[in-house]
Amino acid sequence: MAEKPSTGHQNAVDRVLAAxxxxxxxxxxxxxxxxxPEQLAYYGVLGALAAAEIIEWPVALVLATGHWLLHDQHNRIAHQIGEALEEA
Incomplete structure (x- = not known):
């Protein structure tokens, strides 16, 4: 039996997120x-800047947390798009 188009959309979103x-x-x-790797580099640079005392550790932690939350929001939006396409 043919796969429903909505399932294909959700699978496409899942493949993008997995990649x-x-x-x-x-x-x-x-x-x-x-x-x-780009995110690892970002976190590594923040750690190096904090270790070299160019920025304070709390500032580095806030920046790293903000970066992580932004990336998490991007993933959540991708899932919502997949769900919306599935309902359409």
Whole structure:
């Protein structure tokens, strides 16, 4: 039987989100999602700036948290688009 178009839209959104990174299974912790290289570089630079005392640690943590929340919001919007296409 042919696949419904709405399911295809949701699958497309899921594939795009899955391509944004990968996960590693750690023995004690479980499945841990690894950010994209660009995000790792961003977090690394923030850590280096804080370690060199160019910026304070609390500032680095706020910037890293803001960056993570922005990325999380992007993923949530992609899921909502997929759900809207599924309902259409």
């Amino acid at each position: 944004q990174g990968f996960a590693v299974d750690l023995p004690v912790i479980g499945r841990v999602r690894i950010p994209q």
